[in-house]
Amino acid sequence: MTHLLQKNQELFHRAVPFEPVTDKLYAFDFTDRNQELAFEQIADTESFSEYIQGKLKEHNCKYGIGGYGELRTLYARSKHFDTEDEPRRLHLGTDIWGLPGTRVMAPLDGLVHSFAFNHQDGDYGATIILTHNLDGLGFHTLYGHLSLNSLKNLQPGIWIKKAEVFSEFGMRFENGNWPPHLHFQIIFNMDGWEGDYPGVCKYSEKEKWLANSPDPDLVLQLNRYIGY
Numbered sequence: 001m002t003h004l005l006q007k008n009q010e011l012f013h014r015a016v017p018f019e020p021v022t023d024k025l026y027a028f029d030f031t032d033r034n035q036e037l038a039f040e041q042i043a044d045t046e047s048f049s050e051y052i053q054g055k056l057k058e059h060n061c062k063y064g065i066g067g068y069g070e071l072r073t074l075y076a077r078s079k080h081f082d083t084e085d086e087p088r089r090l091h092l093g094t095d096i097w098g099l100p101g102t103r104v105m106a107p108l109d110g111l112v113h114s115f116a117f118n119h120q121d122g123d124y125g126a127t128i129i130l131t132h133n134l135d136g137l138g139f140h141t142l143y144g145h146l147s148l149n150s151l152k153n154l155q156p157g158i159w160i161k162k163a164e165v166f167s168e169f170g171m172r173f174e175n176g177n178w179p180p181h182l183h184f185q186i187i188f189n190m191d192g193w194e195g196d197y198p199g200v201c202k203y204s205e206k207e208k209w210l211a212n213s214p215d216p217d218l219v220l221q222l223n224r225y226i227g228y
Contacts, residue, residue, distance in 0.1 A: 001137060001139060001188055001214075002214045002218065004134055004135060004137060005134070005139075005186075005214070005218040005219065006218060008134055008135070009218070009219075009221060011108060011134075011162075012107040012108055012219050012220075012221065013105055013106065013107050013108070013162050013163040014105060014107070014220075015096070015104060015105055015106075015107050015182070015184055015219070015220055016063065016096055016098070016102055016103065016104060016105070016182065017102070017103055017105075018062065018063065018222065018225075020225050023061075023062040023063070023225075024059065024060060024061040024062060024225070024227070025061055025062070025063055025064070025065050025222060025225050025226045025227070026055055026056055026059045026061035026063070026064045026065070026226070026227075027064070027065060027066050027226045027227070028052075028055070028064045028065070028066045028067070028095070028097065029066065029070075030066075030067065030070060030072045030073070030074045031070055031071055031072060031073065032073050037051060039073075039077075042074045042077050043077045045172050045177050045178065045179065048178075048179050049172075049179035049180070052064060052097050052179045052181075053179075056097070056098075062098065063096050063097060063098045064095075064096070064097035064098070064181075065094060065095065065096050065097070065222055065223070065226065066094065066095060067091045067093065067094055067095045068091065068092070068093065068094045068215050068216055068217070069090065069091065069092075069206075069210060069215075070090070070091045071089055071090055071091075071203060072089055072090075072091055072200075073089070075087065075088065075089050075122070075200060077122065078121050078122025078177075079121075079122070080120050080121060080122035080123055081122065081200055083202070086202045086203070086204060087202075088198070088200040088201055088202050089200065089202075089203055090200060090201050090202070090203050090206050090209070091199065091200055092185055092198065092199050092200060092201060092209055092210065092213040093142070093144075093183045093184055093185030093199050093213065093216055094183075094184050094185075094215075094216035094217060094220060094222075095181050095182065095183055095184075096181055096182045096184065096220075096222075097179065097180070097181040098169060098180060098181065098182075099169065099180055100147070100168075100169050100170060100171045100180040101147070101168050101169060102168060102169040102180070102182070103165045103168055104143055104146070104150075104165065104166065104167040104168055104169070104182055105163050105164060105165050105166070106130060106160045106161065106162055106163065106164050106166055107141065107162070107219050107220075108132045108134070108162050108219075109132065109133075109159070109160070109161055109162045110130035110131055110132040110133075110141070110159075110160050111130065111131045111156075111157055111158065111159060111160070112128065112129075112130060112131075112154055112155065112156055112157060112158040112160060113129040113130060113131040113140055113156065113190070113194070114129050114156055114193075114194035114195040115127060115128045115129065115151055115154050115156075115195050116194070116195025116196055117148065117151065117174075118144075118176065118195070118196050119176070120176070121176065121177050122176055122177065122178075123176045124144030124145055124175075124176050124183065124196065124199065125144070125145050125146065125170055125174050125175035125176035125177075125178075126145070126146040126147055126148050126150055126151050126167075126170055126174055126175065127142065127143065127144045127146065127195055127196060128142075128143045128146060128150060128151070128154070128166070128167055129141070129142045129143070129187075129190070129194075129195065129197065130143075130160060139186060139187065139188050140186070140187040140188070140190055140197075141184065141185070141186055141187070141219065142183070142184070142185040142186075142187060142197055142199070143167055143182060143183070143184060144175075144176075144182070144183035144185075144199060145169065145170055145175035145176055145178055145180070145181055145182060145183050146167045146168060146169065146170045146174075146175065146182075147167070147168050147169065147170035147171070147174055147175070148170065148174045149168070150166070150167035150168055150170070169181060169182055183199055184216050184219075184220060185197070185199055185213050185216060186213055186214055186215075186216055186218065186219060187212060187213055188212050188213075188214075189212055191212075
């Protein structure tokens with residue numbers, strides 16, 4: 001399936017408004033290598049948001065991006081990622097950091113698989129999952145940290161056209177209490193999940209989870225523009 005995504009990359013539309021000629025991307029690092037971001041800032045959503053927007057302004061970037069396969073210390077900010085034996089810290093999607101209300105578009109024709117308001121602190125908040133068909137094979141894309149308005153009038157099975165604006169970045173009270181951003185994730189097998197699917201896993205289980213959620217840049221195709 002990963003090979004199929006690579007082979008058909010010319011078919012995918014941008015998931016967010018981005019013009020390679022004029023817009024720039026900033027690569028965020030939220031591992032323990034980032035020594036300039038204190039845990040107190042991460043734990044306070046307003047301070048965390050100021051850090052994000054400050055970096056984007058400093059580097060004249062429209063969006064920040066990153067996080068796939070990243071072992072993130074920042075998940076200690078929420079008990080949502082704690083388990084009895086090992087906390088979840090490995091990120092399975094790509095985050096696109098920007099402004100609330102940023103439009104989100106479908107990269108490919110698809111159906112609404114499911115949606116939910118995952119309102120626990122640190123969770124996705126408003127979430128939509130789409131199902132796509134590519135050369136006869138199905139896969140899914142998950143969009144987390146959306147606005148509640150994005151869930152209005154949705155029903156499973158609704159057809160979403162490629163390039164259609166179907167959602168937007170949410171604010172902290174509706175996106176799981178995070179700075180505004182989109183969590184984008186590819187999922188091959190939903191394993192019975194509806195309106196939700198883990199976006200962070202235990203490090204000890206990374207091979208299993210990363211195999212089912214490959215690099216989102218196979219669809220997003222944004223990493224090539226970092227720093228330009």
